[in-house]
Amino acid sequence: MARSGAARRAAGEERPAAPALAGVRGAAAGTAPELDQLVHERVRLGIVSALAVNESLSFAELKALLQASDGNLSVHARKLEDAGYVACTKGFEGRVPRTDYRLTAEGRRALERYLDHMEALIRATRDR
Structure with a gap:
């Protein structure tokens, strides 16, 4: 039967050091770098992903694709716009x-960094 952390400490057993996540750039020993929370949120990730494979999408198209409410999509799109990740054209x-909406060059770079990070986390987890 495996002992809890408290039981191991009480018995004088040392806790093994947390292994570093191999392949995660910038990772300190045993920790992963922060994910870009701006991209990581589900609706915002959906927006940048959809725009990465489409030249542009309308608000109505994004709303239907992501099954989001007007208010929810509007708030998330504005955050991405404020960060310079998406450009908005009204007409x-x-x-x-x-x-x-269209994805900017900065937004494409942010998505690429995010995907690289997630791939490294997946590799590190599977290699355990």
């Missing part, structure tokens, strides 16, 4: 307002 299609 009209006939008399109907239309908002289009």
